[in-house]
Structures are given as C-alpha cells and as structure tokens.
Amino acid sequence: MSCPSNAFGYNGSYCACEPGYWRQHNGSCALFSGGGSDWITSSGVGSSSTVFSTVLPLENIRRFTQSQAVLLEATLALLLVWLFFCFLIRFAPLRSGRNSVWFRLRWWISRFDFFFSTEHWLDDNKVVVKRKTELGGTFSVASWILFVGLFSALLYQMITKRSIEVHRLIPANLPDLQSFVNDLEFNITIFSSMSCSQLRGLDTLVIGTPGTIEYRVLSLSTYVDYQCKNTSSGPTISLKCTSCQIPRRNHYISWQFVDIPNAPAMAVGFQFNISSKDHNNEKHISFVSGILITHNHTNDKPRTFRGADLNILEVHLFPQIYKNLHDLKLIKPLVHDFVSGSSFSEVAELQASLLNPKDGLINTTLRVSYLSDYMVEIDKENVMGPVGFLANVGGIYSVSIAIFLYLLVQCEARIKKLRNEDNLLRKIKSQRRAQCNWEKLRKYVIYTWHPSILNDKNSNNNQNSLMLNSCCGVRSLHRKQLSRGGSLPIDKLFLNSNEATIAWLLIMNRVHERHGVDA
Incomplete structure (x- = not known):
C-alpha cells in the first residue's frame, strides 16, 4: 500500500507517521515543533490591574521602550541635531533682513531665550538690560530638550519600577x-x-x-x-x-x-x-x-x-x-x-x-x-513617593539649566563677539521697521496728493515754504492780509498747511536715509 510522505505502513493495511510526526486533518504527516x-x-x-494600566497604554510603552536607554539615546540625538542646526545657521547671510529666511530663523531663535536673558555678559557701570540673544535661545531650547528627555525617562521609571516586590x-x-x-x-x-x-x-x-x-x-x-x-x-x-x-x-x-x-x-x-x-x-x-x-x-x-x-x-x-x-x-x-x-x-x-x-x-x-x-x-514597597518624584523633577530641571548656563558663560567669556551679538539683529530689525513705516507714509502722501510732490524740486520749495512760514509766522501774515481788506481763499489756507506737512515728512525722509533709524 502507498502511504503519504513521512509515513510508513504496518500490519499490511494501515499507515502511521514517523517518529516526531503527527497526522493532520488532510491525512498528511507534519513534524511537531x-x-x-x-x-x-x-x-x-x-490579571491584576493598576491605575496607570487603565489610564496609560503601558504595554505599548514597554514594547516601544524596553529600557531607559532608548529614551536617553533619543534625547541625546535630538539635542545634537538642534545644536548642529543652530551652529550651521549662524554662517548663513543676513542680507540686511530683507526677504531673508535665515534672518527670520535666527531672529526667532533669539526670541526663545527664556532662561538666560538676564544672565549674559554684562559690562561694569552699565544698567542691567534684559537681553535675548541667539546663543541664549539656542541653549534655552537645548535645556528644554534635555529636561523633557530626562523627565520622560523618570516618568517611565516611575510607571514601570515604582515599587519592588518583597517575599x-x-x-x-x-x-x-x-x-x-x-x-x-x-x-x-x-x-x-x-x-x-x-x-x-x-x-x-x-x-x-x-x-x-x-x-x-x-x-x-x-x-x-x-x-x-x-x-x-x-x-x-x-x-x-x-x-x-x-x-x-x-x-x-x-x-x-x-x-x-x-x-x-x-x-x-x-x-x-x-x-x-x-x-x-x-x-x-x-x-x-x-x-x-x-x-x-x-x-x-x-x-x-x-x-x-x-x-x-x-x-x-x-x-x-x-x-x-x-x-x-x-x-x-x-x-x-x-x-x-x-x-x-x-x-x-x-x-x-x-x-x-x-x-x-x-x-x-x-x-x-x-x-x-x-x-x-x-x-x-514603593521605591519612589510623591515627594521623591518632585525632588527628582526639580533636580532634573536645575541640572538642565545649569549645564547650558555654564556653556553660555564660557562661550561669551572666551569669544568677545558673542557678548553683544544681539545688537546686530536688533539694529537690522529696527531698520526694517523704520523702512516699513516710511513706505506707508509715502504711499499715503502719493495717494492723497500727487507723486510729483515728492520730487526733489518740489521738496526744496516745500522746505523753503516751511522755513519761511516758521520764521515769519503764517497765521500773522494771514491776519495782516485780512485786516487790509484782502481776501484769502479757504482752499489756499489748507494748501499752505498741506505743504507744511509734506515738507516735514520730506525732512524726516532725509533723516531716515542718512541715519537708517526710525525718527
């Protein structure tokens, strides 16, 4: 008689599976593992359950993080990426802040200076000013990354190893x-x-x-x-x-x-x-x-x-x-x-x-x-109570700030250029703000009167008119003409006032172009 694979015949009419094999439903023999x-x-x-197991997906957390080393390695990697990014972006051109993505990035990094804005290099005999620098923003975000990473590792330890079993x-x-x-x-x-x-x-x-x-x-x-x-x-x-x-x-x-x-x-x-x-x-x-x-x-x-x-x-x-x-x-x-x-x-x-x-x-x-x-x-027995947990959180926070405060002090003490690095960004920001405000005034003048008013010739006439009116007195001249029986049209009076306003704006434009600041 014929038997399936991995089987042998016995007693003339029966088949049995070889040692270690067992018969399946389809009649074949399979090795048992x-x-x-x-x-x-x-x-x-x-099947015991705890408060944490009902609120948090502890099994998924344990599968994703088999130990604290995974959290610490992820924190270190993110910290190095952030510091390397901030280091590279300092070599990008600012272009006076006009349509520059690099300037905006560096400016917003300086705005993140939450922890060290009053801890920068200070000269003697000067008023203490709260400063926000790009270096301080870099180290402030780095402090947050380190704190969040260490806090996550501490929280994972508290959830998984908050108590020990005593026999x-x-x-x-x-x-x-x-x-x-x-x-x-x-x-x-x-x-x-x-x-x-x-x-x-x-x-x-x-x-x-x-x-x-x-x-x-x-x-x-x-x-x-x-x-x-x-x-x-x-x-x-x-x-x-x-x-x-x-x-x-x-x-x-x-x-x-x-x-x-x-x-x-x-x-x-x-x-x-x-x-x-x-x-x-x-x-x-x-x-x-x-x-x-x-x-x-x-x-x-x-x-x-x-x-x-x-x-x-x-x-x-x-x-x-x-x-x-x-x-x-x-x-x-x-x-x-x-x-x-x-x-x-x-x-x-x-x-x-x-x-x-x-x-x-x-x-x-x-x-x-x-x-x-x-x-x-x-x-x-609980390994960590609420007081110990809060103490550990405070210690992690202090260490995170202290590490990068020390780095900030060392960088500014050894590199003099970093002591007043906020002046450049603030000056560029001020110039951009002044230019933006002045462009709004120019558009207003052009829309209200006429573009030819802003020409140099008209500008000089307006300035002379303004100086004449300021010296002799526009209102007294008008009074004299009215007292002599002369008549001055009302639109002429408004025109003189507009000319004085335009002349003042043009003078401020010249000051802006010379000094580059918002007057």
Whole structure:
C-alpha cells in the first residue's frame, strides 16, 4: 500500500507517521515543533490591574521602550541635531533682513531665550538690560530638550519600577493552610491524532504513597469534575476543583490511551496549563503553562511517546499570601519535573511497537503535592513617593539649566563677539521697521496728493515754504492780509498747511536715509 510522505505502513493495511510526526486533518504527516520549549509562569497575579494600566497604554510603552536607554539615546540625538542646526545657521547671510529666511530663523531663535536673558555678559557701570540673544535661545531650547528627555525617562521609571516586590518566608501551620480556598484547573492536551474514545481509567484518585498507612484509593468524581474534549491538537483532559484546599498528602491521578482499529495510541508531545484563583476573587490568577516537545530529550531526534512505561508530571502547590492585595491567598502551581515514559525515535522501533499488543497504550500520571513547611508572604514597597518624584523633577530641571548656563558663560567669556551679538539683529530689525513705516507714509502722501510732490524740486520749495512760514509766522501774515481788506481763499489756507506737512515728512525722509533709524 502507498502511504503519504513521512509515513510508513504496518500490519499490511494501515499507515502511521514517523517518529516526531503527527497526522493532520488532510491525512498528511507534519513534524511537531510545539512553537518552542519555554514554560510560561505567572509572577503571582496574572490579571491584576493598576491605575496607570487603565489610564496609560503601558504595554505599548514597554514594547516601544524596553529600557531607559532608548529614551536617553533619543534625547541625546535630538539635542545634537538642534545644536548642529543652530551652529550651521549662524554662517548663513543676513542680507540686511530683507526677504531673508535665515534672518527670520535666527531672529526667532533669539526670541526663545527664556532662561538666560538676564544672565549674559554684562559690562561694569552699565544698567542691567534684559537681553535675548541667539546663543541664549539656542541653549534655552537645548535645556528644554534635555529636561523633557530626562523627565520622560523618570516618568517611565516611575510607571514601570515604582515599587519592588518583597517575599518573606513564614512558617505554615494547619489553620493557615486550611484558610486557602482556591479554584484549581488542570488542562493537559496530548498532541496526537487520537480521540477521547481511546481514553481509559480516568476515574480514580490515589491519596498518599502506596505502601504507607495513609494510602487511600477514592473515586475521582467526589473531589474534582473531569472531562475529555476532542480538539484540533488532540484530546484534552480537563480537571476542575471548586473551593479546593491545599492537599495535605500526595495526590495521584492516572489515565491511559489505548489502541483502537486504525487509531494507534501514540503522541508527539504534551501541553500543560494549570491555573489557580481565589474562589471569591476572580480578578487574580496564578498559572503555569508550557509544551513538552520531543526535542527536550538528550537525543535530539524527534520521538513519539508510546508504551507501558509511565509519563509522570509532578506539580507542586505553593501557598502565597499577597499583603498588598488585601491578604489575597493564592495556591501557586509549580511544575517540578516531568518523567518521560516509553518513546521511540527510529522507524523500525516504532513499527515493531505498533505490532506489539503490549505497547498499545500511553500511560500518564499527574502527581500533585504541596510544600507544607513554609508559606510565602508577598508585599510591595514603593521605591519612589510623591515627594521623591518632585525632588527628582526639580533636580532634573536645575541640572538642565545649569549645564547650558555654564556653556553660555564660557562661550561669551572666551569669544568677545558673542557678548553683544544681539545688537546686530536688533539694529537690522529696527531698520526694517523704520523702512516699513516710511513706505506707508509715502504711499499715503502719493495717494492723497500727487507723486510729483515728492520730487526733489518740489521738496526744496516745500522746505523753503516751511522755513519761511516758521520764521515769519503764517497765521500773522494771514491776519495782516485780512485786516487790509484782502481776501484769502479757504482752499489756499489748507494748501499752505498741506505743504507744511509734506515738507516735514520730506525732512524726516532725509533723516531716515542718512541715519537708517526710525525718527
């Protein structure tokens, strides 16, 4: 007969997968990897929530910033980029401030001088003036970048490492152990192509060590609820115990999977998922889960479990009291050991086992015990309180300012050109403002009267008229003409006034052109 890839025939009409391979739904055989051999164990309370976790996306923050080094490196990179940009922009031409992007950038950088405007170089015997310079603006923004970066690292530390967990080992006695009432659940999945119809013997609970006086054999249904479910990965055995106390003796639960026609009893791995939660408080769960793959053996070849030898999983139940959670009492499960039973790594050995009726089963035993001598008392102590946090914020702020204040003082003390560097930008800004105001006046004069009025000839006549009127007195001349019986039209009087105004504006224009300041 023909069998699929990675399979072999046995008993003349059946096919079985090679060691380490298991049958899929489409009939093919695939190598079982299990996704890794790491066991996952909770730190105590798996579903606990805090105020920060409900307000801030802490999981996203932890993924983005695995440590404070990421925040500090980002802060340093941004700081260097800002300082390098400000260093390069000082070499750009100002062009007297007219339509210059570089002048506007340098001007606004000088406006950012918030911290050092009164800390610049001061000459003796001069009035202290609040100055805003480009160098001060550069270092002020750099101080903010450093402060925000360090503050972010401090805030991340406060969120993720604001407290430490303290474990104390205390002696245990019978009343303390009886006060632990938890809901325990054991889920064991056997990775195989078997089904629950092959399950046998899951109905007995053994208490105590065989051969001792405390040895008991009881019905499993009187202690736990058990069932078998068929899943895509194989049969899953579920054991649930509601309001269970810590067992004071070893408990053994055994079961078997046997051969049925066209469905041999063999498996490639086991998955264990054991959880515990307080009966009256379902928010907090203590659990352990993991997958045992065949590569965990000393022989790295893929293996298949089958045969009469027992596969034993040893689980310890450890009592823990959480003082920080209102004396929450949880029974923490710990996987102590797994003793592998019969298994095969060669095709010939597995083929011979399939033909041997004595090997037609998988024996599995769950051994549950507890550590009765001591209990663990868990509490959390805050590393940083509100006063310490505020003190750290103040220290970060002071350090950020002090570093760049020292750099500012050193730069201005060693480079004399930087002591009065604000004069150049302020002078250019003043000239631009004066030019803008004067252009507005020129447009007003042109629009109100006539462009020819601003010619040099008319300007000279207007200036002479203004000087004559100022010396002899325009109003007295008008009075004399009116007293002699002469008549002066009203529009002539207004014209003389306009000429005087225009002449004054032209004089101010000459002053502006000579000195370049706003008169």
